[in-house]
Amino acid sequence: MVSRIIPVDPFDLVIFGGTGDLARRKILPGLYHRFCAGQMPEDARIIGAARSEMDDKGYRKMIGEALDEFIPHTKREAERVKLFLERLHYTPIDAKGDGGWKTLKKLVRADVVQAFYFSVGPALFGDLATRLHEHEIATPESRIVVEKPFGRDLESARALNKVLADSFDEHQIYRIDHYLGKETVQNLMAVRFANVLFEPLWNAQYIDHVQITVSETVGVEGRGAYYDKSGAMRDMVQNHLMQLLCLTAMEPPSKFDPDAVRDEKLKVIRALDEVPTENIVRGQYAADDEQESYIAHSENPASRTESFIAMKVDISNWRWKGTPFYLRTGKRLRARMSEIVIQFKETPHSIFGEDAGSHANVLVIRLQPDEGIDLRVTIKEPGPGGMRLIDVPLDMTFADALGPEGEDVPDAYERLIMDVIRGNQTLFMRGDEVEAAWRWTDPIIDGWQSRGDRPTQYEPGSSGPEDALMLLHRDGRRWREIKA
Known part of the structure; x- marks a missing residue:
């Protein structure tokens, strides 16, 4: 190729x-x-x-x-x-x-x-x-x-938009989010809108739920003062995870055009429901024998800033009503991993009987560290002994599928800077999109600050607080494991 x-x-x-x-x-x-x-x-x-x-x-x-x-x-x-x-x-x-x-x-x-x-x-x-x-x-x-950060709340984002608008028109302003420059993020749009195989199934009728995970092994060393004013909600959810959610959930744009794409992303943000307190889990990593706690790097020994957050988010529109989106991000977790998991529903009727077990297709879009797409399908287990079913992956790891040229896929910053020079704003956030994201985020942050909520301590190298596991368990679901 x-x-x-x-x-x-x-x-x-x-x-x-x-x-x-x-x-x-x-x-x-x-x-x-x-x-x-x-x-x-x-x-x-x-x-x-x-x-x-x-x-x-x-x-x-x-x-x-x-x-x-x-x-x-x-x-x-x-x-x-x-x-x-x-x-x-x-x-x-x-x-x-x-x-x-x-x-x-x-x-x-x-x-x-x-x-x-x-x-x-x-x-x-x-x-x-x-x-x-x-x-x-x-x-x-x-x-x-x-x-980023483009503001720390709706008021400051509006002020930044205004001061930039005093000197530059919106078509001149490129608000960069390096997550949108990742090859796999853009392939999410290609998978959805260039393959008739997926888009007819991309809705609440066929998809049980969606998981979006951005897991980091690093802590806040050297960034304690900044992070204490930010936290995982402002630093990751309001921008990175929000963008991934929008690209996953948006309606097909009329064309691959900057404003057409961003119009559809904005509709998703505006359709997000308010998130009840019981659907949010906040955590802060503790110390262990090898690593210091979050507090050790904070200027506030009583800091209530979260280094981990998990949320159950609902979208009130025809495509997604009834299909929850589970968002999860944190520091000092078991592995560095970013992925989007599309969990399809089980077949409405199995002709193979109860002994065959329950099976459902899963589409995993891996953003890091090994970018690629993994579709799990159900097949017959080889060998005699009846119809035993197993789930196997159809794996497209970019480095393998593209051969030597896959090693030279541009990183996010390379791609986005070249898009700036071309004048292509498709992968950059628009001002009203940023403000809409803060309009949804602010009440969540204001709520736990007014109540004085404390984040739950979790062990470094784990998958986060136990409460985050229960967020799915109570719905009869499970997080896809963060593998070291």
Whole structure:
């Protein structure tokens, strides 16, 4: 199979926060991979902008060291690294003042695609947007990329939307969620809407329930102060899991178009029911012999912030009424795993009798670590002795199915940055979508804060609190196991 790499138009990409961790760890290594794939045109340029006093030579040295650190040596070729670094420029900038903006204006070209990546804290989004506008650096076709968290509640999200809208139109704003750039997430849409096999069955008549799990083995080390103001609900559910839920549950859009797709996602969010207290489980990881507790990394020894949350969510529309969606995410769990599980109902009548047992099809979309799709079907167990049924997987692991080329599937940041340059907003959140998600999330957070609810302690390396298991057990269901 031959993959087609389509180069993008010439561009200037300015990375505000160009010396920061995200730029060094993800953005610039991702751009290097796109350069090596032949997707970056000859005259494309990348401009780092940050507070540090540095020249082009110093910046290239810094990013060269980052490439050494974050890209395997087998994918680093000295000559290609040299050519890539030659495309890098740097200018010091004062986000809250006027220092460096005249220099940046001279550096950014007006006759190519302009993209400005806000790889900084949300507190600086407004300052950067305003100065790009006031110094007449941005054009009506420029694009800005903003990282999460996009607000911490509905009020702050509205304020951020307003301050960006003062300088940029909605079609210029790219709110990035790297989960939507994953190959398997996009394949979810392909599986649903490019195969007649699934879409007729994709509803409450045939699907018993849906599980969405994002499990992490890491804790909050080094991020305790930030995480204590966020928690799993704000950090993961309101954005990542919400997006996965929307892509799973949305109606078929009329076409694969940014606004058509986002219109359907917005309808899902607006159809979400309020979540009763008994359908939410919050947890906080304790300490064990090898690892410290969440509290050890928090600035508040009495912190009530959750590092784990599980929820039963209902969608009140014709397609999904009666089919629950179970969401689960947490830190310090047994394994690093992200997946969407579509649990189909059992056949309405079995011709094989009670001895054959109960069987139902399961579709598993694996997002990490081994991206792929697994469809479990029921067959006869080989051998004599009657009709014994077993469930077996039809497994498509991308690395196996695509051969050597599957090893070079772009990561999420690579794909999304190239979509920005192309002007394709399909995989980015729209302002009204963000606000709708907060409108659903805020009452949940306000409820447990007003009641003073404490999260349940759970053991590191487990699947989370026992109450999360009961969330499904009381419905006669079971979580798909988090396997180490």
